[in-house]
Amino acid sequence: MDVFAKCFDFKRDLEVQAVGLYPFFKTIEGNMGSRVVIDGREVVMAGSNNYLGLTRHPKVVEAAIDATNKYGTSCSGSRYANGTYVIHVDLEERLAAFMGKPKALCFTTGYTTNMGAISVLAGRRDIILSDRENHSCIMDATQLSFAETKKYKHDDMEDLERVLEGSPADSGKLLVTDGVFSMKGTLARLPEIVKLKKRFGMRIFVDDAHGVGVVGKHGRGTAEHFGLEADVDVVMGTFSKSFAGLGGFIAGEDRVINYVKHHARQLIFAASMTPASVAAVTQSLKLMQEEPQHLENLRTVVAKVRGEFNRIGYSVGDEATPIVYIKVGEDIQAFQFWKDLLELGVYTNPVITPGVPQGQSGVRASFMAIHTDKDLARIIDAFEKLGKKYGLIK
Numbered sequence: 279m280d281v282f283a284k285c286f287d288f289k290r291d292l293e294v295q296a297v298g299l300y301p302f303f304k305t306i307e308g309n310m311g312s313r314v315v316i317d318g319r320e321v322v323m324a325g326s327n328n329y330l331g332l333t334r335h336p337k338v339v340e341a342a343i344d345a346t347n348k349y350g351t352s353c354s355g356s357r358y359a360n361g362t363y364v365i366h367v368d369l370e371e372r373l374a375a376f377m378g379k380p381k382a383l384c385f386t387t388g389y390t391t392n393m394g395a396i397s398v399l400a401g402r403r404d405i406i407l408s409d410r411e412n413h414s415c416i417m418d419a420t421q422l423s424f425a426e427t428k429k430y431k432h433d434d435m436e437d438l439e440r441v442l443e444g445s446p447a448d449s450g451k452l453l454v455t456d457g458v459f460s461m462k463g464t465l466a467r468l469p470e471i472v473k474l475k476k477r478f479g480m481r482i483f484v485d486d487a488h489g490v491g492v493v494g495k496h497g498r499g500t501a502e503h504f505g506l507e508a509d510v511d512v513v514m515g516t517f518s519k520s521f522a523g524l525g526g527f528i529a530g531e532d533r534v535i536n537y538v539k540h541h542a543r544q545l546i547f548a549a550s551m552t553p554a555s556v557a558a559v560t561q562s563l564k565l566m567q568e569e570p571q572h573l574e575n576l577r578t579v580v581a582k583v584r585g586e587f588n589r590i591g592y593s594v595g596d597e598a599t600p601i602v603y604i605k606v607g608e609d610i611q612a613f614q615f616w617k618d619l620l621e622l623g624v625y626t627n628p629v630i631t632p633g634v635p636q637g638q639s640g641v642r643a644s645f646m647a648i649h650t651d652k653d654l655a656r657i658i659d660a661f662e663k664l665g666k667k668y669g670l671i672k
């Protein structure tokens with residue numbers, strides 16, 4: 279049997295391409311912020327995680343250029359060896375202070391942050407409690423860990439309680455959850471989770487990739503939103519979203535972060551964040567603290583757009599998050615809906631299994647501080663027209 283047989287047998291992409299509905303790896307020819315150029319046409323970008331709109335902020339761009347001039351394009355080694363520059367340490371100190379935790383540690387991507395941290399924090403004889411709709415890098419981290427993983431039904435606190443009751447009282451327990459669920463934009467039920475923490479003696483690890491910089495009064499994320507910062511043991515964040523860079527971090531107790539620093543293979547055996555990214559992220563963090571208008575603008579956009587979606591008949595709630603998920607049905611219908619939106623000049627992202635359960639495929643629109651009223655009107659108009667066409671709204 280040829281080990282590549284599965285590759286030659288895999289035809290799903292070709293089938294979807296043949297009917298003209300393939301939505302992935304779409305090339306972007308130009309990026310002007312809230313508008314991008316696709317197939318030679320300017321469209322509104324409603325599928326980016328650039329929540330605060332900082333990727334083109336002049337100070338962020340300048341910081342990345344300056345750091346490249348000063349330190350070069352790559353650190354050419356891991357944090358453990360020759361890849362720790364003074365700017366990495368400075369960023370970690372600033373992040374710890376911002377997050378109100380004693381220590382922070384940066385990884386090269388958000389994905390490897392979870393892989394590295396979760397897989398070593400939960401070891402043999404420990405139990406990981408994981409929401410069924412957690413991000414795929416959490417799933418991968420749980421597979422890498424020697425701990426036993428117990429998944430609970432998405433957002434279902436009774437199921438979590440049942441799982442906890444069925445777990446040995448003396449085992450170490452790490453509950454891992456997205457703070458803002460990346461596909462559907464809903465918030466984890468942290469208040470209930472914290473109550474269970476107190477009853478069952480577990481530790482809480484929140485992946486706040488879509489929360490830090492976005493929710494909470496000062497943008498410190500989901501725990502700040504609920505006033506529960508002291509109850510969350512480790513917060514993870516990624517730099518590819520509100521921080522306008524590439525990389526990720528964890529923040530928590532000194533000895534806990536130190537343990538990860540000396541055990542996570544994704545940190546020890548992978549090259550460190552590039553100087554450009556470190557500088558862009560550091561500058562974005564400064565802007566989050568010095569220019570609250572970015573977060574305020576985002577909040578205004580989120581409130582406006584959720585209000586509009588609800589007005590035209592979708593039920594998208596009034597969550598504080600900038601991710602709006604519209605369920606369409608099966609994959610192929612979601613692809614068609616996505617394509618029709620693009621034809622109306624609106625780029626979104628299709629969401630299919632395993633990102634969401636079977637039959638819940640749809641599109642995910644995400645919003646940025648830099649969306650103008652004109653952008654929002656175009657987006658809402660397209661969703662209204664298509665919602666009626668597809669029978670999603672009246």
Ligand SMILES: Cc1ncc(COP(=O)(O)O)c(C=O)c1O
Pocket residue numbers: 387388389390392413415456460485487488516517518519525526
């Ligand atoms: C919830 C969540 N965690 C982690 C990641 C990984 O972050 P990155 O893409 O920056 O590596 C993502 C990215 O999409 C995410 O949505």
